[in-house]
Amino acid sequence: MAATLIDGKKLAAEMRSQIAEGVAQLKAEKGVTPGLAVILVGDNPASLSYVAAKEKACAEAGMYSREIRLPAETPESDLLAEIVRLNADPAIHGILVQLPLPRGFDEKKVIDAIAPEKDVDGFTPVNVGKMLIGEECFLPCTPHGIVKLIEVTGMDLAGKHAVVIGRSNIVGKPVAVLLSRKSVNATVTLCHTGTRDVGAFTRTADVVVVAAGRPDTLTGDMLKPGAVVIDVGVNRVPDASKPKGYRLCGDADFESCAAVASAITPVPGGVGPMTITMLLWNTLESARRAAK
Numbered sequence: 001m002a003a004t005l006i007d008g009k010k011l012a013a014e015m016r017s018q019i020a021e022g023v024a025q026l027k028a029e030k031g032v033t034p035g036l037a038v039i040l041v042g043d044n045p046a047s048l049s050y051v052a053a054k055e056k057a058c059a060e061a062g063m064y065s066r067e068i069r070l071p072a073e074t075p076e077s078d079l080l081a082e083i084v085r086l087n088a089d090p091a092i093h094g095i096l097v098q099l100p101l102p103r104g105f106d107e108k109k110v111i112d113a114i115a116p117e118k119d120v121d122g123f124t125p126v127n128v129g130k131m132l133i134g135e136e137c138f139l140p141c142t143p144h145g146i147v148k149l150i151e152v153t154g155m156d157l158a159g160k161h162a163v164v165i166g167r168s169n170i171v172g173k174p175v176a177v178l179l180s181r182k183s184v185n186a187t188v189t190l191c192h193t194g195t196r197d198v199g200a201f202t203r204t205a206d207v208v209v210v211a212a213g214r215p216d217t218l219t220g221d222m223l224k225p226g227a228v229v230i231d232v233g234v235n236r237v238p239d240a241s242k243p244k245g246y247r248l249c250g251d252a253d254f255e256s257c258a259a260v261a262s263a264i265t266p267v268p269g270g271v272g273p274m275t276i277t278m279l280l281w282n283t284l285e286s287a288r289r290a291a292k
């Protein structure tokens with residue numbers, strides 16, 4: 001393997017200790033404890049474990065967290081009323097609705113109900129719009145974490161070519177926006193299933209961010225030697241040798257990509273830990289703004 005590993009766990013741990021210091025300072029100076037409300041509707045096992053991880057991270061950073069669990073058959077009006085209550089609750093600085101919502105809920109309507117100043121996921125149209133025009137806002141957590149991971153490689157992206165594979169609203173599109181900002185100054189190509197030859201673009205890329213949700217979307221023969229690879233994908237592939245009967249893998253074929261790239265994120269241990277870290281970051285920032 002030629003590539004160095006971009007250690008998301010290490011960067012996340014460093015940032016979380018800075019966040020914990022910020023939390024302690026805000027408590028001491030302003031008497032304010034940052035508070036995050038996490039709403040979970042239904043009992044999707046993956047969502048349950050994501051919510052547990054977010055609460056643990058909040059506790060470790062010294063933040064207050066409140067879990068609101070609602071049955072899958074909750075009327076949408078009750079969920080919206082809960083969000084309205086949290087919007088007005090001074091102990092809560094961030095509101096997160098764990099997605100996906102069970103069938104029958106209008107996710108867009110639910111996200112729209114979150115007050116933009118408490119939208120620490122950065123998903124409301126107000127925050128997305130502000131990100132697009134470069135105004136101060138809460139940046140979406142996974143894309144923001146991806147930018148931080150590229151920064152630690154030491155690569156100056158100004159004038160470089162970045163290829164993003166995937167155009168979802170929560171990963172691909174915002175990553176493309178953030179990398180093309182003047183402060184980063186990369187030239188960005190956004191690929192999707194309508195792209196005729198993804199490899200023709202990735203082979204000229206200095207950085208490839210792959211967020212397709214499919215194993216082996218990116219392979220070593222699609223890379224320029226020395227490229228940086230950020231693998232966002234989290235896929236379960238059957239593996240009888242594992243106790244759970246599956247293993248996790250990303251969207252990049254790790255072995256072949258690591259042989260050509262200069263740096264690559266592992267799955268797990270790359271992008272994942274940064275997503276929760278940036279959520280804590282946004283919650284602390286929201287509490288700071290509220291305490292002003």
Ligand code: NAP
Pocket residue numbers: 142165166167168169170171172191192193194195198211212213214217232233234235271272275
């Ligand atoms: P998504 O909504 O399913 O979007 C996938 C995107 O990839 C789509 O735009 C799709 O194109 C494109 N795509 C799929 N296969 C492709 C291919 N072979 N070539 C080119 N483009 C292709 O997924 P998402 O929500 O962005 O998530 C992507 C992956 O990241 C998933 O594995 C997810 O679990 C993971 N993820 C991880 C984190 C984390 O914190 N680690 C956070 C969020 C997501 P079309 O638009 O043309 O269909």
